[in-house]
Amino acid sequence: xxxxxxxxxxxxxxxxxxxxxxxxxxxxxxxxxxxxxxxxxxxxxxxxxxxxxxxxxxxxxxxxxxxxxxxxxxxxxxxxxxxxxxxxxxxxxxxxxxxxxxxxxxxxxxxxxxxxxxxxxxxxxxxxxxxxxxxxxxxxxxxxxxxxxxxxxxxxxxxxxxxxxxxxxxxxxxxxxxxxxxxxxxxxxxxxxxxxxxxxxxxxxxxxxxxxxxxxxxxxxxxxxxxxxxxxxxxxxxxxxxxxxxxxxxxxxxxxxxxxxxxxxxxxxxxxxxxxxxxxxxxxxxxxxxxxxxxxxxxxxxxxxxxxxxxxxxxxxxxxxxxxxxxxxxxxxxxxxxxxxxxxxxxxxxxxxxxxxxxxxxxxxxxxxxxxxxxxxxxxxxxxxxxxxxxxxxxxxxxxxxxxxxxxxxxxxxxxxxxxxxxxxxxxxxxxxxxxxxxxxxxxxxxxxxxxxxxxxxxxxxxxxxxxxxxxxxxxxxxxxxxxxxxxxxxxxxxxxxxxxxxxxxxxxxxxxxxxxxxxxxxxxxxxxxxxxxxxxxxxxxxxxxxxxxxxxxxxxx
Amino acid sequence: xxxxxxxxxxxxxxxxxxxxxxxxxxxxxxxxxxxxxxxxxxxxxxxxxxxxxxxxxxxxxxxxxxxxxxx
Numbered sequence: 001x002x003x004x005x006x007x008x009x010x011x012x013x014x015x016x017x018x019x020x021x022x023x024x025x026x027x028x029x030x031x032x033x034x035x036x037x038x039x040x041x042x043x044x045x046x047x048x049x050x051x052x053x054x055x056x057x058x059x060x061x062x063x064x065x066x067x068x069x070x071x072x073x074x075x076x077x078x079x080x081x082x083x084x085x086x087x088x089x090x091x092x093x094x095x096x097x098x099x100x101x102x103x104x105x106x107x108x109x110x111x112x113x114x115x116x117x118x119x120x121x122x123x124x125x126x127x128x129x130x131x132x133x134x135x136x137x138x139x140x141x142x143x144x145x146x147x148x149x150x151x152x153x154x155x156x157x158x159x160x161x162x163x164x165x166x167x168x169x170x171x172x173x174x175x176x177x178x179x180x181x182x183x184x185x186x187x188x189x190x191x192x193x194x195x196x197x198x199x200x201x202x203x204x205x206x207x208x209x210x211x212x213x214x215x216x217x218x219x220x221x222x223x224x225x226x227x228x229x230x231x232x233x234x235x236x237x238x239x240x241x242x243x244x245x246x247x248x249x250x251x252x253x254x255x256x257x258x259x260x261x262x263x264x265x266x267x268x269x270x271x272x273x274x275x276x277x278x279x280x281x282x283x284x285x286x287x288x289x290x291x292x293x294x295x296x297x298x299x300x301x302x303x304x305x306x307x308x309x310x311x312x313x314x315x316x317x318x319x320x321x322x323x324x325x326x327x328x329x330x331x332x333x334x335x336x337x338x339x340x341x342x343x344x345x346x347x348x349x350x351x352x353x354x355x356x357x358x359x360x361x362x363x364x365x366x367x368x369x370x371x372x373x374x375x376x377x378x379x380x381x382x383x384x385x386x387x388x389x390x391x392x393x394x395x396x397x398x399x400x401x402x403x404x405x406x407x408x409x410x411x412x413x414x415x416x417x418x419x420x421x422x423x424x425x426x427x428x429x430x431x432x433x434x435x436x437x438x439x440x441x442x443x444x445x446x447x448x449x450x451x452x453x454x455x456x457x458x459x460x461x462x463x464x465x466x467x468x469x470x471x472x473x474x475x476x477x478x479x480x481x482x483x484x485x486x487x488x489x490x491x492x493x494x495x496x497x498x499x500x501x502x503x504x505x506x507x508x509x510x511x512x513x514x515x516x517x518x519x520x521x522x523x524x525x526x527x528x529x530x531x532x533x534x535x536x537x538x539x540x541x542x543x544x545x546x547x548x549x550x551x552x553x554x555x556x557x558x
Numbered sequence: 559x560x561x562x563x564x565x566x567x568x569x570x571x572x573x574x575x576x577x578x579x580x581x582x583x584x585x586x587x588x589x590x591x592x593x594x595x596x597x598x599x600x601x602x603x604x605x606x607x608x609x610x611x612x613x614x615x616x617x618x619x620x621x622x623x624x625x626x627x628x629x
Binding site for chain 2 (some may be wrong): 072073075079080081083084087088095096098099133161211212217219226227228229230235239242263264265268271272273274275276277278283286287299302327
């Protein structure tokens with residue numbers, strides 16, 4: 001009972017922070033204040049809120065769950081790849097978008113795309129695809145909250161109630177506090193999770209008799225020793241995961257957070273600290289997930305191991321429903337919480353449970369981003385603000401926050417996929433395929449709106465095709481693959497237990513490469529924007545004709 | 559090479575090298591030895607890699623910081 005009480009006190013505190021931000025905004029209701037915190041976020045809040053919004057439930061529950069089933073490969077697959085790619089993207093593209101946002105007053109990435117490529121409706125198409133891809137990411141947060149609350153309360157709070165509580169708290173502080181409330185809450189949550197996550201790691205390790213003994217014991221058992229290697233993930237699949245972190249710079253909520261920094265130097269500190277923060281969160285999560293395989297004295301974990309063994313055993317008489325039920329039972333998403341229950345003192349379990357809630361409740365910035373995008377890219381673009389005024393824009397943004405949260409809640413109750421695969425296969429892969437939009441807009445003078453449209457339609461189509469494929473072709477049993485399309489002995493398309501593989505690579509890699517090719521070919525075949533527009537974004541090319549007139553007189557020279 | 563291009567090229571080479579250093583296939587199926595009793599080779603390599611990335615970002619921020627955008 002005590003742990004869940006501590007968690008509810010924490011949730012109340014988080015809600016208060018959002019309302020506190022609302023009260024201290026000085027009565028201003030303009031869009032830039034509500035949606036971007038007045039572009040005045042300081043260095044510490046910028047780092048922690050940007051990092052917090054990137055690391056959702058999937059970083060904690062999903063990574064431990066993935067490590068529980070696949071071993072130490074989880075860290076290299078997602079954490080160390082992100083440690084390189086995301087900070088480089090922040091230094092390269094984040095700084096430039098920040099500067100463009102300041103100069104031209106952009107609040108969303110679509111505003112920049114519309115201006116850069118002189119387009120209107122194509123921007124609306126980009127908005128629609130971005131919004132559709134963002135929903136799974138929001139759902140992850142709600143699902144993570146429901147899973148965590150159910151586990152922390154030992155099943156007293158049902159999943160649907162847990163999801164509802166998290167959705168209502170997040171909706172509350174986003175509704176009242178806007179970006180200022182969201183950034184403050186994210187900063188508190190990230191700080192809390194960094195601190196208590198480390199504590200949880202050591203307390204559980206001590207409870208299990210020391211990680212040294214646990215891993216030495218695992219080495220003695222061939223099945224468990226395999227989890228201390230990366231043999232459960234093929235090298236090609238591992239390589240293709242380097243493309244997943246490109247999604248960070250294409251996520252609208254990440255771009256919108258980039259626009260909130262008070263100074264550009266905030267990016268420097270953030271880029272340097274990012275790999276360190278990643279290590280602090282992902283290393284304990286991975287180790288705890290792997291070590292959970294040895295915690296057979298925890299009944300809930302023992303049941304998961306039995307379900308996994310039943311799935312792996314040859315059992316042709318298992319129905320699809322039975323197989324699905326076993327897969328759900330074998331899911332490792334709540335193993336960290338189960339370890340906490342078993343090994344930590346009850347008061348600490350409550351505090352650490354609140355820390356876990358802090359990490360999983362990061363769907364706030366995605367909800368706010370969707371609201372910002374809708375009001376700016378649709379309402380304002382189609383003259384809504386001109387007709388109804390700026391105050392109505394903020395009111396509409398708040399109404400949209402309520403609507404999006406309600407939809408995410410309903411979807412969270414109906415979606416069966418586990419957190420990790422849901423995140424990587426739909427949200428992350430789709431946004432990684434959209435990342436050429438950002439780089440082309442910022443760095444390639446010759447890019448065109450038709451190239452952008454081709455990339456957007458391809459990304460949406462590819463995600464839809466993967467979703468359809470995985471729904472139509474049931475996953476094979478663990479440890480096997482189902483070859484769907486093979487040419488001359490080459491397996492072009494395979495259905496794996498966790499998803500899909502194209503030539504052995506995760507779908508994200510061909511998706512990104514095709515996006516790059518489409519942007520290049522279609523842009524070269526179509527007419528570029530006017531010289532005046534290009535000159536506002538790029539330094540004039542040497543030996544070319546001089547820059548055209550610019551509304552503010554200077555080129556940004558990105 | 560022009561002086562203005564030297565730094566961006568060095569930065570690009572460093573990032574490309576880091577990209578390929580991530581693919582450490584030589585430790586794929588090796589669980590021993592455990593560093594500090596807990597970190598198998600496939601894990602401690604990537605922990606060091608992630609920490610190295612922080613150093614790389616510090617260096618990149620010095621080498622190719624777009625200071626002309628700050629004003």
